[in-house]
Amino acid sequence: MSFSEGGEDGRGDLRKPFLHTGSWYRMGSRQSSLMGSSQAIRDSSISVLACVLIVALGPIQFGFTCGYSSPTQSAISKDLKLTVSQFSLFGSLSNVGAMVGAIASGQIAEYIGRKGSLMIAAIPNIIGWLAISFARDSSFLYMGRLLEGFGVGIISYTVPVYIAEIAPQNLRGGLGSVNQLSVTIGILLSYLLALFVNWRVLAVLGALPCLILIPGLFFIPESPRWLAKMGMTDDFEASLQVLRGFDTDITLEVNEIKRSVASTSRRTAIRFADLKLRRYWLPLMIGIGLLMLQQLAGTNGVIFYSTTIFESAGISSSNAATVGVGVIQVIATAISTWLVDKTGRRILLIVSSCGMSISLLVVAVAFFLKGLVGEDSSLYGILGILSVVGVVCMIVSFSLGMGPIPWLIMSEILPVKIKGLAGSVATLLNWFCSWVITMTAPLLLTWSSGGTFTMYTVMCVVTVAFVAIWVPETKGKTLEEIQQSFR
Template sequence: MSFREESDEGSGRGDLRKPFLHTGSWYRMGSRQSSLMGSSQAIRDSSISVLACVLIVALGPIQFGFTCGYTSPTQTALSHDLKLTVSQFSVFGSLSNVGAMVGAIASGQIAEYMGRKGCLMIAAIPNIIGWLAISFARDFSFLYMGRLLEGFGVGIISYVVPVYIAEIAPQNLRGGLGSVNQLSVTIGIMLAYLLGIFVSWRVLAVLGILPCLILIPALFFIPESPRWLAKMGMTEEFEASLQVLRGFDTDITVEVNEIKRSVASTSRRTGAIRFADLKLRRYWLPLMIGIGLLVLQQLSGVNGVIFYSTTIFESAGITSSNAATVGLGAVQVIATAVATWLMDKTGRRILLIVSSSGMAVSLLLVAVSFFLKGFVEKDSTIYGVLGILSVVGVVGMLLFFSLGMGPIPWLIMSEILPIKIKGLAGSLATLLNWFISWVITMTAPLLLAWSSGGAFTLYTVVCVFTVAFVAIWVPETKGKTLEEIQTSFR
């Protein structure tokens, strides 16, 4: 695949409104404004265009979060209505991880052949069918089928949304916009917690359909990823898509040439990626960093902490578990929103180090609290104080997780993977993330039954290791184009 160097007139950039019909742009057809408009106006137009695209695809992560949060408020009523045992409900909850692993395997190839928008449309369909199956379920078979379908769609969404956002965002906004992915996940979780207090589990399943029902038609009004179009050799569509995203009055010549050179350089190597190619530093290093961050994200035990939070709250004298759970969801949303604001100001590495360090201290506080509880009387004042300290540790752990280790690994993965291996490597990284998530979810009850203090100590050690991993291996990507990031690995 090669790209011809074209002038503005030869490339069709002078008449962009015709190609816009193929990009799904909502911009009206009219005469171009004067080229004398200031650069600040062009930047503002670009920010609005990209933000609108991000807000639309963010419906996918909201669906992701809603799926994760659905089981918490519905466990008692759903188990009672369908006469499920504890083990049957546990299987129901974990099947989303199994489905997500299958979706992760398929996500990279679907995104490469169908495009980022097409991949999201495909992901939305099993989610809708899965929620309908759960809402009409009369026994566990329909529940299981629906949960697997939801997980399959979520596995695809978890890969393609960060990639799409990273590929359309300008370099000065990519960190904040990339964090919208995780922010939307936390909003989806909190919505499931909150709505689950007021509606039945069947109605809550029906409400779970709404994000995807809105997402599918909305995708027709946003442009495809210009980098994917460039890779596929669709030169005119690629330039038209980029012009939509950057604004009509923005000169995109430099960015167009950078993307063309990057794609042409990639295509001059072998046509298809082979596992032998992964021995090259420009491939194995970003792959190791991307996989490492996503695996460490789950090994931190965040799912185990959330699983045990109700017991910790009860030990501290907090009787309303539903209110406490909603409160935890609100903490995650607020902390992730702060991370979104800080991402392009402080950088990725410093936030990851602060996040991992804060998680280690918080988890150590929980571990020490549980160890000391074994040496004091349950009715004593000290026991109550230790319970409060464990609650502070749990809240602190989730706050620091949302500040960095929640959103940034997905953002880093979408930024550093070279376009040639993005499909294969992205699928592998997403698959391992979901597999470790499933392992932690399944082993957390066993570890906590063995020793609560010991379990949280293990999670603390992982967070300390994460600090070292980030300090040694993870590069700072703030303010760099995707092409500059990939060049730095060669």
């Protein structure tokens, strides 16, 4: 069995950018003297940053989808007369849709380009939000949630890959972390806006990121590495020139990318048996392992149970506490965005995993001890506060490393030849693990809160060992250098 890769078998012309790069880029690169008055356009960092800010609307949509169900549960259940199980199904369907989107994400991104893939993702997202907003029964809710999830599944793969492929090596870590930062901003926005508008208006507002993303895609270049792989030399060089600045000499980077593409184009297909080769199975294992452990460490389970923990600690306004958690996530992820190109990916992952292990252990011990003391005891209240502190520290630790960096490393280490197949598999397994954790958390927490957090602690310890043994440092290396290191 084999997996065909485009541009390698003489049929590359069948794959064209869904949103073409546009001749204005080539005109701009040849006639940069006409634009001499605008130094900002020539600044490579500003050019790449503009592209990242536009595609970051996708992860904001991602986060808004994740956060929407939490503050709207009581209102939707009351208006549409849903049972707890029906609303739980509504919440979990986004994961199901995301798994379907993940399966298709790699192939869509390979066949029609990164920008075209984001366009494909934006349309069902908009339709899904409108279906939820105008829902009169559960069927429209379910359909809308599935459509949202499908779009999110594509976005979660495509955005980090696009950012990694356009960013210069010295900025790739920080710009790549913008993906997770945007997710946390989307979650926070859904929490904040839910304090002021009803669930139907909130659903309409949820469509805005993708409504802005669609026209924005027409003003940014396609990934130069994808264009090079497809054999579109003129578009490839024009795209890279506008990303690096019209006055920048891109000769060395052009030659490096061409050599990398040539070295991966010697065969017409990738066979599943070829994945046994070290240069394929090792990055594939690292990418899949990190994305699975990101979810198996139980972050979604902890956030799912945060309201109950806050209530047990005597916090009267769970909504305000939830917003506070969202703010903490954004701040911690922003710090990670600043640190990742200074300290490196590997050390942040280890620090993050160790912090999560300690924090979850604190929560587990607090719950075990609460079962041994009476509710009227002063120690009971102290243990409740201790559990809240543990949850907050866990979220901070997660946001510093295990939140943003697995997606960044996945986009960096997967070889070009297997990126579509491997990226789809990694994204699919991430969403599957997310669904498993989300669905099992209520049952496990009913069984034993302390036991559940102990299990999550064990998975964090496994993550520390996995990172220490297998995960390489990719800071300061080009994508081509990273791929060469696995050969």
